[in-house]
Amino acid sequence: MLIYQRGKNEYKGNLHAHTTASDGAYTPEEVIRAYKDAGYDFLAITDHRKLTAARDEDLLLIPGMELDFTLSDSEVIHLLAIGISDSYQMIYQWGMMAQEAVRFLKEKGALVFLAHPHWSLNRVDTVKSLGGIDGVEIFNSISRPPYNAQRADATQILDLLACDGHLYPTLATDDSHFYDAELFGGFIYATADSLDEKGILDALREGRYYASQGPRFERVEVVGDRVLVTCSAVSTIIFHSNLPWNNNRCTRGEGITKGEYLLNRRNGERFVRVVIEDKDGKKAWMNPFAVQNHVHRRIFHNELQIL
Numbered sequence: 001m002l003i004y005q006r007g008k009n010e011y012k013g014n015l016h017a018h019t020t021a022s023d024g025a026y027t028p029e030e031v032i033r034a035y036k037d038a039g040y041d042f043l044a045i046t047d048h049r050k051l052t053a054a055r056d057e058d059l060l061l062i063p064g065m066e067l068d069f070t071l072s073d074s075e076v077i078h079l080l081a082i083g084i085s086d087s088y089q090m091i092y093q094w095g096m097m098a099q100e101a102v103r104f105l106k107e108k109g110a111l112v113f114l115a116h117p118h119w120s121l122n123r124v125d126t127v128k129s130l131g132g133i134d135g136v137e138i139f140n141s142i143s144r145p146p147y148n149a150q151r152a153d154a155t156q157i158l159d160l161l162a163c164d165g166h167l168y169p170t171l172a173t174d175d176s177h178f179y180d181a182e183l184f185g186g187f188i189y190a191t192a193d194s195l196d197e198k199g200i201l202d203a204l205r206e207g208r209y210y211a212s213q214g215p216r217f218e219r220v221e222v223v224g225d226r227v228l229v230t231c232s233a234v235s236t237i238i239f240h241s242n243l244p245w246n247n248n249r250c251t252r253g254e255g256i257t258k259g260e261y262l263l264n265r266r267n268g269e270r271f272v273r274v275v276i277e278d279k280d281g282k283k284a285w286m287n288p289f290a291v292q293n294h295v296h297r298r299i300f301h302n303e304l305q306i307l
Contacts, residue, residue: 003220003289004210007191013042013200014187015064015082016115016137016173022047026179028054035059038184042200044082051086062197066115069098075122077130078115080137081105083201102132111135111204113171117158118151119143124160134204138170138211138285141185142177155240155275155285162271163242167288172211186213212284215276218257220286227261227291231276231284240273240288254279263291 018024019031026034028045035043036059044064045052051065063084069077077098084105096104102112114136117127127136136158144152158168172186190209192199203209210217218230229237237251237259246269251259259276263269274286 001222001289003222004217004286005191006189006216006218009193009195010189010191011041011195011200012187012189013040013044013060013062014174014176015044015062015113015171016046016066016080016140017043017176018047018066019045019052021045021052022050024177024179026176028052031176031179032056032059032061034179034183040187041195042190044080046080046082051084053086060195060197060200062200067098067101069101071126075126076120077122077126078120079105079133080113080115082111082113082204083197084108084110099130102130106132111201113137114168115173116140116143116151116154116175118154118156119148122157124157124164127157127161128164128166133168135169135171137173139172139186139213139283140175141173142175142182146181147178155273158288159240159242159273162273162288165270167271167290169207169209169287170211170285172213172285186211188212189216207287210284210286213282214280215278215282215284217274217276217284217286220274222263222289222291225263225265227263227272227274229259229261229274229276231257231259232278233257234276234278236277238275238277240275242270243267265292268292 019028042060044062046064046066048066054061064082067079105112111134114133116137138154140152144150174182188209190203192203215234216232221228233255239261246264270292271288271290273288277283
C-alpha cells in the first residue's frame with residue numbers, strides 16, 4: 001500500500017498567517033513579499049474574523065480566515081477556514097458555536113482545520129466533537145518561546161485521538177504575527193496537479209500533503225507487515241502507533257535516508273504516524289494511516305476508505 005510518493009509537482013506553502021488587517025506586524029504586501037522571497041509556492045492569509053483580499057503574480061494566495069470560540073477560562077477553539085470567499089463572510093453569522101461554524105463553512109465548500117490544539121488546551125473530547133474538520137495543526141511555530149510556553153507540537157493529543165480511530169491529516173504552520181522567531185518555522189509540502197487554487201485545495205481535500213519544518217519524505221509504503229520509509233538525510237525516523245511499546249520504534253544514525261518498521265498486528269497495532277527529524281532538530285510529520293488485521297485502511301476527513 002503506497003502512503004506517499006514524492007512527485008515532481010510538490011509545492012511548499014503556509015496556511016496560517018496574520019497581517020496588520022488584524023493583529024499581525026506586517027502589511028499584506030509585506031507578508032506576501034516575505035514568503036515569496038523565502039521560496040514558498042502558496043500562502044493563505046488568515047486574519048482573525050476577516051477575509052483579507054490580496055493578489056500577487058508570483059505567489060499563489062488562497063483565501064482564508066481564522067475564527068475563534070471560547071469554551072472556558074482554560075480552553076478555546078480556533079478554526080482555519082481555507083478556500084472561502086467574500087460571500088461566505090457576508091452571510092456568516094457571528095455568534096455561531098464552533099460545530100455550527102464547521103458545518104456552515106463545509107456547506108459552502110471551504111476546508112476547515114483546527115489550529116494549535118496544544119496551545120488552545122483542547123481536550124480529546126473537544127476535538128472529537130468537531131465533526132467534519134479536514135485536519136489539525138500538528139505544529140504551530142508561534143506556540144513556543146519566546147512568545148508562548150512549549151505548546152507548538154500537538155503530536156501527543158493527535159496520537160490519543162488516533163488511538164480512538166480519529167486519524168486527522170496534519171498541518172505545520174507559522175501562525176505568523178511578529179515575523180521574527182516564528183517565521184518559516186512550519187509549512188506543508190503538497191502534491192498537486194497544478195499550482196492554482198483548485199489544485200492546492202484538491203490536494204488538501206485528498207490528503208496529498210504532509211507537515212514539515214524542513215525534512216522531506218520521498219516515499220512511505222506498507223509492504224506486508226513492514227512500513228518502509230525513504231526520506232531526505234535525517235538523524236532519526238520515528239514510528240508512532242497506538243501501542244505504548246513495540247520493537248524497532250526508532251531508526252537512528254547520521255544522514256540516514258531509509259527506515260523500516262515491523263508492524264505488531266498480533267498485539268493490535270491499528271495506526272502508524274511516521275516522524276522524521278534532522279540533525280538540527282527539525283521535523284516532518286507524515287499523515288497517520290491505519291493498519292489492522294492485514295486489511296490496510298486509511299482515514300481522510302473522518303471517512304474510512306478501504307484500500
